[in-house]
Amino acid sequence: MEQLSGLTVRETVEKVAASLGCPTTSERVAAFLDDHDELRHLRENFFMPKIADLPTSDLSLVDGAKDSIYLVGNSLGLQPKMVKKYLEEELDKWAKMGVHGHMQGSRPWAWAENNLEVLMARVVGALPEEVALMNGLTVNLHLLMLSFYQPTAARHKILLEDKAFPSDHYAAESQIRLRGFDPEQSMLLLKPRPGEETLRTEDILDVIEKEGASVALVMLSGVQYYTGQLFNMAAITKAAQNKGCLVGFDLAHAAGNVELKLHEWGVDFACWCSYKYLNSGCGGIAGAFIHEKHQYTIKAALTGWWGHDLKTRFQMSNELELQPGVKGFRLSNQPVLLVCALQASLEVFNMTSMQLLRRKSLLLTGYLEYLIGHYYNEDPAQAGKPQVRIITPSDPQQRGCQLSLCFSVPIQRIFHQLERRGVVCDMRHPSVLRIAPVPLYNSFSDVHRFIQTLEASVAASCQ
Amino acid sequence: MEQLSGLTVRETVEKVAASLGCPTTSERVAAFLDDHDELRHLRENFFMPKIADLPTSDLSLVDGAKDSIYLVGNSLGLQPKMVKKYLEEELDKWAKMGVHGHMQGSRPWAWAENNLEVLMARVVGALPEEVALMNGLTVNLHLLMLSFYQPTAARHKILLEDKAFPSDHYAAESQIRLRGFDPEQSMLLLKPRPGEETLRTEDILDVIEKEGASVALVMLSGVQYYTGQLFNMAAITKAAQNKGCLVGFDLAHAAGNVELKLHEWGVDFACWCSYKYLNSGCGGIAGAFIHEKHQYTIKALELQPGVKGFRLSNQPVLLVCALQASLEVLLSIVFNMTSMQLLRRKSLLLTGYLEYLIGHYYNEDPAQAGKPQVRIITPSDPQQRGCQLSLCFSVPIQRIFHQLERRGVVCDMRHPSVLRIAPVPLYNSFSDVHRFIQTLEASVAASCQ
Numbered sequence: 001m002e003q004l005s006g007l008t009v010r011e012t013v014e015k016v017a018a019s020l021g022c023p024t025t026s027e028r029v030a031a032f033l034d035d036h037d038e039l040r041h042l043r044e045n046f047f048m049p050k051i052a053d054l055p056t057s058d059l060s061l062v063d064g065a066k067d068s069i070y071l072v073g074n075s076l077g078l079q080p081k082m083v084k085k086y087l088e089e090e091l092d093k094w095a096k097m098g099v100h101g102h103m104q105g106s107r108p109w110a111w112a113e114n115n116l117e118v119l120m121a122r123v124v125g126a127l128p129e130e131v132a133l134m135n136g137l138t139v140n141l142h143l144l145m146l147s148f149y150q151p152t153a154a155r156h157k158i159l160l161e162d163k164a165f166p167s168d169h170y171a172a173e174s175q176i177r178l179r180g181f182d183p184e185q186s187m188l189l190l191k192p193r194p195g196e197e198t199l200r201t202e203d204i205l206d207v208i209e210k211e212g213a214s215v216a217l218v219m220l221s222g223v224q225y226y227t228g229q230l231f232n233m234a235a236i237t238k239a240a241q242n243k244g245c246l247v248g249f250d251l252a253h254a255a256g257n258v259e260l261k262l263h264e265w266g267v268d269f270a271c272w273c274s275y276k277y278l279n280s281g282c283g284g285i286a287g288a289f290i291h292e293k294h295q296y297t298i299k300a301a302l303t304g305w306w307g308h309d310l311k312t313r314f315q316m317s318n319e320l321e322l323q324p325g326v327k328g329f330r331l332s333n334q335p336v337l338l339v340c341a342l343q344a345s346l347e348v349f350n351m352t353s354m355q356l357l358r359r360k361s362l363l364l365t366g367y368l369e370y371l372i373g374h375y376y377n378e379d380p381a382q383a384g385k386p387q388v389r390i391i392t393p394s395d396p397q398q399r400g401c402q403l404s405l406c407f408s409v410p411i412q413r414i415f416h417q418l419e420r421r422g423v424v425c426d427m428r429h430p431s432v433l434r435i436a437p438v439p440l441y442n443s444f445s446d447v448h449r450f451i452q453t454l455e456a457s458v459a460a461s462c463q
Numbered sequence: 464m465e466q467l468s469g470l471t472v473r474e475t476v477e478k479v480a481a482s483l484g485c486p487t488t489s490e491r492v493a494a495f496l497d498d499h500d501e502l503r504h505l506r507e508n509f510f511m512p513k514i515a516d517l518p519t520s521d522l523s524l525v526d527g528a529k530d531s532i533y534l535v536g537n538s539l540g541l542q543p544k545m546v547k548k549y550l551e552e553e554l555d556k557w558a559k560m561g562v563h564g565h566m567q568g569s570r571p572w573a574w575a576e577n578n579l580e581v582l583m584a585r586v587v588g589a590l591p592e593e594v595a596l597m598n599g600l601t602v603n604l605h606l607l608m609l610s611f612y613q614p615t616a617a618r619h620k621i622l623l624e625d626k627a628f629p630s631d632h633y634a635a636e637s638q639i640r641l642r643g644f645d646p647e648q649s650m651l652l653l654k655p656r657p658g659e660e661t662l663r664t665e666d667i668l669d670v671i672e673k674e675g676a677s678v679a680l681v682m683l684s685g686v687q688y689y690t691g692q693l694f695n696m697a698a699i700t701k702a703a704q705n706k707g708c709l710v711g712f713d714l715a716h717a718a719g720n721v722e723l724k725l726h727e728w729g730v731d732f733a734c735w736c737s738y739k740y741l742n743s744g745c746g747g748i749a750g751a752f753i754h755e756k757h758q759y760t761i762k763a764l765e766l767q768p769g770v771k772g773f774r775l776s777n778q779p780v781l782l783v784c785a786l787q788a789s790l791e792v793l794l795s796i797v798f799n800m801t802s803m804q805l806l807r808r809k810s811l812l813l814t815g816y817l818e819y820l821i822g823h824y825y826n827e828d829p830a831q832a833g834k835p836q837v838r839i840i841t842p843s844d845p846q847q848r849g850c851q852l853s854l855c856f857s858v859p860i861q862r863i864f865h866q867l868e869r870r871g872v873v874c875d876m877r878h879p880s881v882l883r884i885a886p887v888p889l890y891n892s893f894s895d896v897h898r899f900i901q902t903l904e905a906s907v908a909a910s911c912q
Binding site: 047049050053054055056068070072075076078079083084087088091094095096097098099100101102104109135136137138139142146167178273275281282283284285286300301302303304305306307308315316317318320331332333334335336337338341424426 | 510512513516517518519531533535538539541542546547550551554557558559560561562563564565566567572598599600601602604605609626627628629630632633634636637638640641689736738744745746747748749775776777778779780781782785873875877878
């Protein structure tokens with residue numbers, strides 16, 4: 001349910017509490033929000049771990065039969081229930097007919113991943129011909145950069161975040177070296193202003209304006225993994241292209257999290273993994289996007305037989321008939337087992353839309369923010385309690401599901417207490433927790449239970 | 464069982480037939496060889512398709528309850544029975560504990576593939592630190608070439624087979640272009656002599672000797688996919704390195720097929736897929752090898768020394784499960800010899816038996832005029848081939864192939880006249896080979912009608 005037509009999250013929570021005659025921090029508010037959540041049934045499509053099954057649970061503290069408080073779908077998404085059935089279908093086919101499986105069944109192995117491209121394209125706001133499923137994210141990033149990063153003496157820089165995800169940083173470094181340039185000269189890192197943690201859009205645009213003439217490639221994440229900041233991809237793309245730069249995004253934390261319109265924004269290329277918000281399991285098959293405008297002009301630098309036109313691919317003529325666009329970037333035969341896992345997940349996304357998921361997410365994450373603000377503020381009555389500063393932007397348009405919470409104390413011990421009590425979330429040394437309530441399967445009650453458990457954990461860690 | 468201590472395949476077959484009092488072409492010879500095959504029980508570790516389950520079978524012609532005659536393990540290996548159980552273990556873990564699976568269980572996802580690298584290394588004759596499991600073959604080939612192919616004006620060529628597997632050809636072409644060179648100038652293709660189909664080792668060494676100074680990289684397959692030729696990797700590596708070239712092999716058709724000693728031979732790098740003779744399923748996780756001599760000198764895009772540093776992405780545990788099931792079977796043999804040695808010993812007899820029967824039924828005997836002839840393209844020297852025989856028919860084989868498929872044979876056809884038949888020691892039997900020959904006879908007859 002949306003914020004009751006135009007109300008802010010705060011107003012929504014207060015209105016619900018008032019109507020129920022309870023405090024805004026009551027679990028009854030969470031229950032009400034869940035009852036009115038049109039997407040709550042989507043949770044049933046996933047396996048939610050029970051507290052008793054987690055290796056860190058202390059059953060003297062919590063009821064093991066309850067659902068865990070799983071708020072780490074930004075790192076490893078839950079398993080869609082249909083994965084097992086689809087895997088069994090392919091194992092069955094393999095056992096029954098061996099090599100014939102390439103051409104038979106609902107997922108002929110020779111083109112199994114192609115069938116998912118329509119569903120995947122919907123999630124990232126692309127045309128099906130602009131999307132390929134293949135490899136892992138970093139592999140795809142490198143393959144794309146080999147074609148999109150072609151520096152010259154004048155235009156040689158790559159613009160990226162100062163604390164980009166390590167793979168992005170290493171990828172840029174190595175691509176620069178490969179082309180005979182020096183990372184010291186050619187990596188342009190965007191840093192926040194002193195005292196700030198996130199990047200201001202105007203500052204990003206400013207750098208692009210000033211330096212753009214020497215920038216070959218602007219390559220940012222869509223959502224920053226550490227801060228949870230959602231970048232204004234439309235504005236950045238436009239500004240960078242105005243300066244003659246190519247623009248690519250690492251969407252590891254954006255795909256399946258926020259609304260993307262890669263085609264409409266004119267983004268040049270993008271890539272993403274599928275084991276986070278796309279729930280396809282550890283190491284799941286990754287994605288790549290190339291805008292159709294480049295279909296016939298930007299070609300794969302490195303080719304292999306899987307980029308060859310399917311109709312003649314198995315004739316082995318050694319005369320490459322390269323498919324246009326991103327399809328020509330495929331190198332290897334893709335694993336059908338991974339296709340099964342991603343199919344199960346994309347089918348759940350297809351039961352709703354990124355728009356509806358995003359709408360729930362704004363309220364769900366807003367609710368988390370509201371409760372954090374209530375319990376961990378600078379109220380003198382709470383002196384002695386740790387304070388929590390939310391690093392992630394407070395503007396909902398500049399964030400996804402995740403909030404990065406920076407504690408005023410080291411959180412090792414708090415995190416340990418959270419884990420004992422069935423919370424699954426992510427800790428970044430020394431003082432940050434990343435909490436990601438995911439609209440696909442998390443509830444308002446999950447958020448409420450998290451806050452209660454955080455209170456108990458903070459208390460327990462002070463003893 | 465070996466060729467009865469030092470006998471050729473022919474002598475073995477004749478001796479067995481004599482002892483049984485039957486013709487050499489009798490199925491009783493096949494049955495005897497199966498009974499004495501120490502590795503026959505390995506077949507039970509795999510799902511062998513039944514004829515009735517194949518989409519091409521004509522049950523009016525064959526008994527659908529019988530095992531298919533599956534001789535295409537060189538293209539897509541059979542499923543090890545343990546795959547499902549291992550997958551279920553990981554699905555179960557994922558369902559139960561989500562992200563904690565990275566650090567828990569028998570296959571912590573954060574390093575699941577590392578555990579297999581020890582097993583994989585044994586199959587290719589490498590040290591564990593020289594092997595990484597990752598990606599697909601062509602991806603690995605490109606990652607390796609980015610580091611190993613660094614041409615200069617003087618030394619810029621890549622030497623490869625004329626009819627290399629398409630990916631190898633495209634890989635070389637695109638790497639050459641990436642470095643600013645011209646494939647027309649920088650791709651040096653090894654062609655067979657006129658009238659021949661395979662490459663003579665002395666000719667390969669000759670080209671290396673003559674052209675080696677301008678060759679940056681020698682990059683051949685270990686076993687040629689079309690002809691089935693097994694190259695003398697040791698000699699080629701030595702000769703090429705003597706000329707200052709780096710040497711890499713695409714082992715797609717060699718890994719799990721023939722004995723490899725990558726470390727001992729000093730091969731610089733190699734890569735392979737795992738869905739052929741390594742039976743890990745369509746698109747299974749691929750392998751890469753870099754000799755330890757390069758550990759600290761040839762760097763990838765990342766940080767760890769050697770080949771492990773070439774890994775870029777988090778590897779998929781579902782694929783690790785599939786390969787694990789396969790490698791456990793491959794290495795389950797515990798005798799004096801290594802597993803690949805034992806498999807190879809059976810393979811020499813198994814493929815030799817196929818060759819013997821082909822020679823019996825499809826030769827130039829005038830009594831057989833009117834029947835197609837079959838020329839075996841693959842070298843007759845067992846040391847120069849793996850499991851596969853490439854059979855070149857004197858007629859287009861589309862119709863024969865169709866008749867074979869109707870009768871439960873699964874093999875590979877290369878237009879217009881070649882069949883690739885690969886009896887795999889891990890799960891094929893001498894009876895499979897005998898039944899194939901009988902079915903071929905019936906298919907040839909049926910296609911002439």
